[in-house]
Structures are given as C-alpha cells and as structure tokens.
Amino acid sequence: MKNVISGFSKLTKEQKIEWLCTHYSNNPEETIALLNRYNNSDAEVQKIHDEFIENTLSNYYMPFAVAPNFLIDQEVYAIPMAIEESSVVAAAAKAAKFWLNRGGFKTEVIQTEKVGQIHLNYSGDPLILMDFFETHRKDLLNSTSEITKNMRARGGGILEMKLVDKTAQLKDYFQIHMCFETLDAMGANFINSCLEQVAKTFETLAEQSTQFEPHKPKVIMSILSNYVPNCLVKAEVSCPIEELTENDIDGQEFAENFLTALQIAHAEPYRAVTHNKGIMNGIDAVVIATGNDFRAVEAGVHAYAARKGAYQSLTHAKVEEGNFHFWIELPLALGTVGGLTKLHPLVRLALEILRNPSAKDLMKITAVAGLAQNFAAVKSLVTTGIQKGHMKMHLLNILNGFGATTEEKNKLVAHFKNETVSNAAVQKALEELRK
Ligand code: MEV
Secondary structure (H helix, E strand, O other): OOOOOOOHHHOOHHHHHHHHHHHHOOOHHHHHHHHHHHOOOOHHHHHHHHHHOOOOOOOOOOOEEEEEEEEEOOEEEEEEEEOOOOOHHHHHHHHHHHHHOOOOEEEEEOOOEEEEEEEEEOOOOHHHHHHHHHHHHHHHHHOOHHHHHHHHHOOOEEEEEEEEEOOOOOOOEEEEEEEEEOOOEOOHHHHHHHHHHHHHHHHHHHHHOOOOOOOOOEEEEEEEEOOOOOOEEEEEEEEEHHHHOEOOEOHHHHHHHHHHHHHHHHHOHHHHHHHHHHHHHHHHHHHHHOOOOHHHHHHHHHHHHOOOOOOOOOEEEEEEOOEEEEEEEEEOOOOOEOOOOOOOHHHHHHHHHOOOOOHHHHHHHHHHHHHHHHHHHHHHHHOOOHHHHHHHHHHHHHHHHOOOOHHHHHHHHHHHHHOOOOHHHHHHHHHHHHO
8 A cells, every 4th residue: 555654663763754755745855844943953852752752753842831920829820831822821811910919719629539440341140240349359459559559658549449330331331440549640550550450350360260150251441531520629719799890891790791601601512612612721731831631631621511411611600799709610630740740841840830739739720720711711702802802912923924024023013002903904904014
C-alpha cells in the first residue's frame, strides 16, 4: 500500500522528517524549515520534549500566560494558563479583578476519591463468585501491598473494593469496583498498577479453585475510571446585589438577568454545552499549564454535568437576602507530583507560581479559574454581548492574518478602541490606511 512504512519510530528525527517530506509535503524545503524553526535551539529542552512521546518532529507551541489578582481563600494568586483562545486570559483577569474587591473566591474540596474497575465476564452462579470474592478479599488486597506501600505510608491507598453484579446491564458482566486515595498524585499509574495486580491475583486464585467448574470468571480488562463524581471541589463568590452595580450596569437587573441565564443553562442542553465550554476555557488552561491530563478532566466533567440524565450547567446562582451567590461544583482529578510535573520546565514554573500547591489546592485554584471564566462570559452575554470583548482581543489575530506591519497594527488597535471589530471592518480599515 502507498505511503505505508514499518519501523518509522526507529528512524532518527531527520530521517522521519525526510520520509514525511517525501510522502506528505507540498513543499519539503518549507516543511523542514518550519519544523526546525519550532525545534528548540536548546538541545536539553528539545530532548525533554522529544522524549515525551513517540515520533516527535518539532514542538507545537501554545501561549503560556498568567491571570493575576485572584483572591482565593484570602491568598492572592497569579494563575498560570496555557491556551490559544485570544480572550480567555483577559476575561479571567477581568473577573479576578472584579471579585478582588468583593471578598474574592471561597473554595472547598468536598471529596478526593478516585475509581478503578476490573471488568469480568462470568456465566456461572453469581453466589459462587460472591463467595469466592469474599473468601479471597484479603489475598487480593494483600497482593498489592508492595505497590501501595509508599502511598499508604503517606495516608493514601485503596479505600474500598467491592464485587458488583452488572448482569442487569450486560449479560455475564461483573466488576470489581475499587476506590482510591492518591493524595497529591493524579494516580493513574498507581491505580492501574493496583488493578492489574488484583486482576492477576484474582485470575490465579480462580484458576486454582475448583468452585467455578465449568464456568471460570474471566478478566476482560482493568483500568481506572475518569468518571470521578466523588473527587469534587466547590468554588464560590458572593456579594450584596448593589455591589454588582458597575458603570452603566444596574446591580439588581444584572443579578436577575444573570440568574435567568443560569436557569437557561440548567434547562437547555444546547446552551449548557456552550456554557460549560466557557468554564472549560478556564479549567483546561490551568490543567494544561500544570501538566495535568485535560482529556481525563474533560471526560469526567462532562459526564458529571450529565449525571442527572440531562446535560446541565456546572455553575449555579441564587439571590438570598439581598446577596448574589454564584458557585461551581465539579469533579477534578488532578496531580501536583508525578506525571509531567517534574519533567516539563514550564509545568514546574506554573506550580512554583502557584506556590507548589497540593493536589487539593490545585483543585481549588482550577475550579476558581472555571468559575471566573464563566462569570466573565455570562456577564458579557447578558450585558454587552460576547463579540465586543472577544473581537477586541481577536483584533491582533485578524491583523496578523492580513499581514499587517507593527506600525499598521499599532495604528489600527488605536482606531478600533471605539469601533466595532469584525473581519470586514479590519480589512477595510487596513486598506484605507495603506492607500
Ligand atoms: C467561548 O469560547 C466561550 C463562550 O461561548 C462561553 C459562553 O457562551 O458562556 C463565550
């Protein structure tokens, strides 16, 4: 077959690029120049990135920024964010400033339990399996003692292990459902190692047992779950309604419209998805900057948003005794040790900027970033509309797209201070300027 190669991963980086250029590039010279340009000139830095994954050809940069002035539980943070969307950091910083003088953000980690499962196929009598499981519960747990030793010494480890009959959902399907406390580690490797060890011991013991003839239980797979509804954090802001009054915004009307916007995000999935997407703008940016797994966080958060059978907002708002309350509650399985935390120099820096937080602290800070982002988005939506601020921030991208020079950019940024930004308007203004 055309363009198929075996042993690609064994080639040197140069050979990989050469192969790529031969088969997939319209302009090999430009491709090589581009890949080299984004390759880090510091060989040590490049080596770190080369070794994160297989077949690295170059680097894919994203802006690394901070949003300052976040008052969280009486401490002021600058929150590191890695994100490409032009308005996100500006919106976070704006929301941080807004709440800085209104009591700041208050947070609480509700629970920190992680989950893993061993999925079994078994067509025999459920009571025999239950009996076998209970008889060997200790053996199964003891077989992980080497893996869990250090975690147990620090106060974590396996919290719970139960056999679940899932045959109502799927024929012959049982599972060993396990809960873990992984402290400052996200815990994926720890959990998967424990699961695989329990599964191995289970299979060995089942093999030796005569109880099951002729129906031996079979381990299908062992893997952590990224659904962590018991690894929950809450962040909130509140202030008297009149303190929401700002320039031409009336506090009372703003609070009413804000609450209605939140009700819509609870009632209407089309809106809820976009509402939560805005929250994830803040969450993902912190998750990525701190070297955590944003795919895991995304999957878990959206499953949580749909836990009641309909996809709903992750944030909530109410007015009580003249006070406006706005809060977020979401699952976040994050780590501040292990993974990329020591390996990626910018991740190390991000954690240093956050004063080397525990995983619980990082859960709080990340939830705050999500809440702030949502506040900024909904505030814009129910007042000026989103495009005003968004397009202002996007102006430089548009100008860069039209190849504007630095001088042209400076002039047009000034010009658009009081004008509506759109692609067409920027193009027209640039043409005028160039005449
Ligand atoms: C854009 O990235 C995010 C928003 O659409 C979020 C929202 O609508 O709430 C502005």
